[in-house]
Amino acid sequence: AQSVTQLGSHVSVSEGALVLLRCNYSSSVPPYLFWYVQYPNQGLQLLLKYTSAATLVKGINGFEAEFKKSETSFHLTKPSAHMSDAAEYFCAVSLNQGGKLIFGQGTELSVKP
Amino acid sequence: AAGVIQSPRHLIKEKRETATLKCYPIPRHDTVYWYQQGPGQDPQFLISFYEKMQSDKGSIPDRFSAQQFSDYHSELNMSSLELGDSALYFCASSHDPPRLAGVGQFFGPGTRLTVL
Numbered sequence: 001a002q003s004v005t006q007l008g009s010h011v012s013v014s015e016g017a018l019v020l021l022r023c024n025y026s027s028s029v030p031p032y033l034f035w036y037v038q039y040p041n042q043g044l045q046l047l048l049k050y051t052s053a054a055t056l057v058k059g060i061n062g063f064e065a066e067f068k069k070s071e072t073s074f075h076l077t078k079p080s081a082h083m084s085d086a087a088e089y090f091c092a093v094s095l096n097q098g099g100k101l102i103f104g105q106g107t108e109l110s111v112k113p
Numbered sequence: 114a115a116g117v118i119q120s121p122r123h124l125i126k127e128k129r130e131t132a133t134l135k136c137y138p139i140p141r142h143d144t145v146y147w148y149q150q151g152p153g154q155d156p157q158f159l160i161s162f163y164e165k166m167q168s169d170k171g172s173i174p175d176r177f178s179a180q181q182f183s184d185y186h187s188e189l190n191m192s193s194l195e196l197g198d199s200a201l202y203f204c205a206s207s208h209d210p211p212r213l214a215g216v217g218q219f220f221g222p223g224t225r226l227t228v229l
Contacts, residue, residue: 032217041225043203043221043223044156044220045220046219100158101146101205101218103156104155
């Protein structure tokens with residue numbers, strides 16, 4: 001069975017600092033992995049996705065993630081945090097890009113001035 | 114660019130009432146997914162449709178039913194509402210069949226259902 005674990009339900013960084021949100025997955029077959037962002041009272045917006053091509057994936061708003069099969073990880077990073085990055089971030093896995101998504105528990109990112 | 118449309122955006126119902134949530138996918142997207150997100154929770158998959166047929170089913174209560182129509186819009190019908198049904202209900206669409214590779218799912222803004 002597939003599952004996703006996000007380490008840390010809340011992460012706080014200073015503006016301009018590195019953002020690192022952790023995601024580990026378990027899957028019996030090569031997965032497709034996604035990061036979504038959710039702003040308060042809004043829907044989920046796709047940040048980036050891994051689909052078995054390049055292991056380093058670049059997304060919108062300066063975010064990127066690296067797929068590491070040996071570590072079963074897909075951590076999300078951004079070199080310099082901006083106040084507008086404050087939101088809830090969800091890692092998700094799917095056996096294929098069209099199938100249902102299994103979400104992690106979410107990580108709330110706070111950015112301090 | 115056109116996005117997924119959900120209506121209504123907010124809905125307040127009493128216990129034991131019924132509710133109908135509607136989802137209009139992005140044009141030319143023929144796969145629709147429904148998710149439920151409880152307060153402080155991650156989204157949970159309910160059900161999906163491809164080409165007007167149910168393609169997968171998750172943790173959807175028997176009190177709920179859904180369908181996809183000929184114009185690809187979908188409706189989630191909820192009966193005998195309970196307090197625990199209060200949640201944000203998301204619809205997502207994809208132009209990929211559920212078992213083929215593609216570009217992923219695009220989410221609507223959600224319908225916030227409050228059951229009193």
